[in-house]
Amino acid sequence: MLSSDYETIPSNDGEGNHFKRTGIFAVIAIFLVGMYVGNHSPNSKLRSSPDAWLYYGDPVVPWPSHFVKQIENEMPLNTVLALEQGWKKSGDCVKSLGEPWLYGGEKSIMSSATIYFTPQVGYKPGYVSAIEVDYYGYIEEKLVGLFFSEERTSKDGKYHSVAVVLRDASKQDLCDTESPLAYPYEEYLAISPDFANMVVPLQEDSPELKENWKEGSCIPQMGFHYAHDVVGGKDITYKAENLVPVVPMYDSRDGKLNGVFFAATSGKQQWPDGCPTTLPPKPCATAGPFNYWDPVEGLTEANKPIFYFCSNFCDSSCRFEGSGSTPGMYATMHWHFRDTTTEKCYPTDRGPRPFCRSGEYPVLEV
Numbered sequence: 001m002l003s004s005d006y007e008t009i010p011s012n013d014g015e016g017n018h019f020k021r022t023g024i025f026a027v028i029a030i031f032l033v034g035m036y037v038g039n040h041s042p043n044s045k046l047r048s049s050p051d052a053w054l055y056y057g058d059p060v061v062p063w064p065s066h067f068v069k070q071i072e073n074e075m076p077l078n079t080v081l082a083l084e085q086g087w088k089k090s091g092d093c094v095k096s097l098g099e100p101w102l103y104g105g106e107k108s109i110m111s112s113a114t115i116y117f118t119p120q121v122g123y124k125p126g127y128v129s130a131i132e133v134d135y136y137g138y139i140e141e142k143l144v145g146l147f148f149s150e151e152r153t154s155k156d157g158k159y160h161s162v163a164v165v166l167r168d169a170s171k172q173d174l175c176d177t178e179s180p181l182a183y184p185y186e187e188y189l190a191i192s193p194d195f196a197n198m199v200v201p202l203q204e205d206s207p208e209l210k211e212n213w214k215e216g217s218c219i220p221q222m223g224f225h226y227a228h229d230v231v232g233g234k235d236i237t238y239k240a241e242n243l244v245p246v247v248p249m250y251d252s253r254d255g256k257l258n259g260v261f262f263a264a265t266s267g268k269q270q271w272p273d274g275c276p277t278t279l280p281p282k283p284c285a286t287a288g289p290f291n292y293w294d295p296v297e298g299l300t301e302a303n304k305p306i307f308y309f310c311s312n313f314c315d316s317s318c319r320f321e322g323s324g325s326t327p328g329m330y331a332t333m334h335w336h337f338r339d340t341t342t343e344k345c346y347p348t349d350r351g352p353r354p355f356c357r358s359g360e361y362p363v364l365e366v
Contacts, residue, residue: 062127062184064166064337069113070294071221071336078125079117087115093175096193097165098129109136109156110270113292113333118167119177127181129174130193132163133292133333138266138324140241146230147192147245162245164260164335165193189257191246198228200248204255213248216313217354217361218345222334223249223258225312236313240265240322240330247312251338252346252355259336266324267298268331293333301328303365314356316363 067075076082079089079101088105098116107114112134117126136159139148148160166189167174172182189200201209204224214234216225228244229236236243243265249258270291271277275284277297285295299309301323309330310318323329345355354361 062181063187064128066336066338067128068336068339069292070334071340075115075335076128078127079120080125082115082117090114093119095173095175096130096169097132097163098167098174099126100132107134107154109134109154109159110291112136112159112268114161116165116174118174118181121177121180124180127184129167130163130165131335132161133262134159134161135264135268137268140243140245140265142241143230143245146196147198149195162262163192163194164246164262165190166337169193187257189248189260191244198244200246200257200260202257204250214313215357216247217311217356218252219312219354220345221340221343223251223340223343223345225249227313236315236318238318238320240320240324251340251343253343256338258338258340258343259334261294261335262333264293264331264333265322266331267329268293268333269295269297271297293331298325298329298331301325301330303362305364308362310362311354313362314354314358314360316360318362 062077064077067077069075076085076087082088082101085103087101087103089099090102090105090107091100093099094116098118100114100116102114103111114132114134115128116130116132118129120126134152134154135148136157139160144150144160147162149162151158151160153159167181167183168186168188168190171186176182187202189202191198191200201213203209204226209226212233213226213228214236216227218224226248227236228234229242230244231237231239231242243263245263246260247263248260250256251258268291270293272284276282277285296307299307299311301309301320303310303319309320320328320330346357347355
């Protein structure tokens, strides 16, 4: 409502009417500008919405529309949410990945995941473009320069990294500070873009997936797992040194890519002091970000329940060897790009048990 003060503006001549009209228009203009800024500033809808792009007329939520670590831990989809959740920009833009952001802004063994975003342009936030995971300690040296980066150093020691990119940098500039993301809705996934640059099929019925990847088990709230071997391709050698360190997962109902997990051939979790390592994991093992590896002590190399690495595979001959831990232990870090809470695995809800279309399962060792 306009102030009644404007009724006192002289109106007995044309000049008075001119000033009255000018004053009214000025108030209306200020009001409209205020509404625009309020609705488009990082402190309003944009500030708390994971689909901030929608407030600028975009008809579809960008890929991925869901970004979760280990089923329930929501991760930031854009730079505004990253700031809210304690992430900080932590370096120069990388052409193949985007701008690196770290939780707390510091590289450490307790923050072993980097999320990359495209740059923010005006009020449009940067959107997630890649994930990079740091492997401290043991890695498969054979895979350095193919999937792992060269050795790097932080305050906590030496490590190597594996990246998964969610944007095709050959089609769009992931470091462009002048224009918003060119293809925000295009689904894309590639492993180690600066090395092997292995593009991952987005559908389970893809001929390329069937030809080059080994179908594994479907695990509830995850989907069907697929693995690739650098020696045998889809014929897995079950040697730790040959396993591609990223495993895609596909929905049992529509066959779409649900997410991926990063695999490590040794234990990686930094277990909290005083927290029991018995299974299933205790609440103290799931509070806080930790180092982002899944909050279990690991998956055993031996085929012994509850958590054993071969449970991801559907082959009675599955017996991995070559782990860098004693006893043999593997670690996983799951990232989901779709809501998988209703994934029960064909044909019925089997609870925590994996399902294999082939009917084969690894032989359990006693």
